[in-house]
Amino acid sequence: MRHQKKGRKLGVNPPHRKAMLRNLAANLIEHKRIKTTVSRAKALRSFIEPLITKAKKGDLNSIGQIGKKIPRKLIVHKGFHEIAPIFSERNGGYTRIIKLGFRDKTVQLFH
DSSP, X not given: OOTTOOXXXXXXXXXXXXXXXXXXXXXXXXXXXXXXXXXHHHHHHHHHXXXXXXXXXXXXXXXXXXHHHSOXXXXXXXXXXXXXXHTSSOOSOOOOOOXXXXXXXXXXXXX
C-alpha cells in the first residue's frame, strides 16, 4: 500500500527525477516562469519553496545548502539577490501554477 508516501515519481527513476527537478528549479529561477506539465509543476513547487525560504535568510550556510540542490553558481547568486528580496514579506506560497491549455490531445501545459 502507498499510504503516506510523500513525493511524486514522475515516471522516471530516482536519479533522473532528482536531475529533472534540479534543472527545472534552475530554469525557474533563471527565467522566472517555465512551461511544464501539471505533475512536474507540482513536484517542482514542493522542491523550490523550501529553497526560496532558505534564500530569504541570506546567511552563508543557506547559500551552501541551496548550492547543493541547484548546481549552477550564477543561478544561486540570482536567487539570493533578485528573487529572495521579492518574497521578503511573504511567508510561503511563492509559486503559482497557471493553466495554459493542451499541448496536444493528452498533455496539459502549465506556467
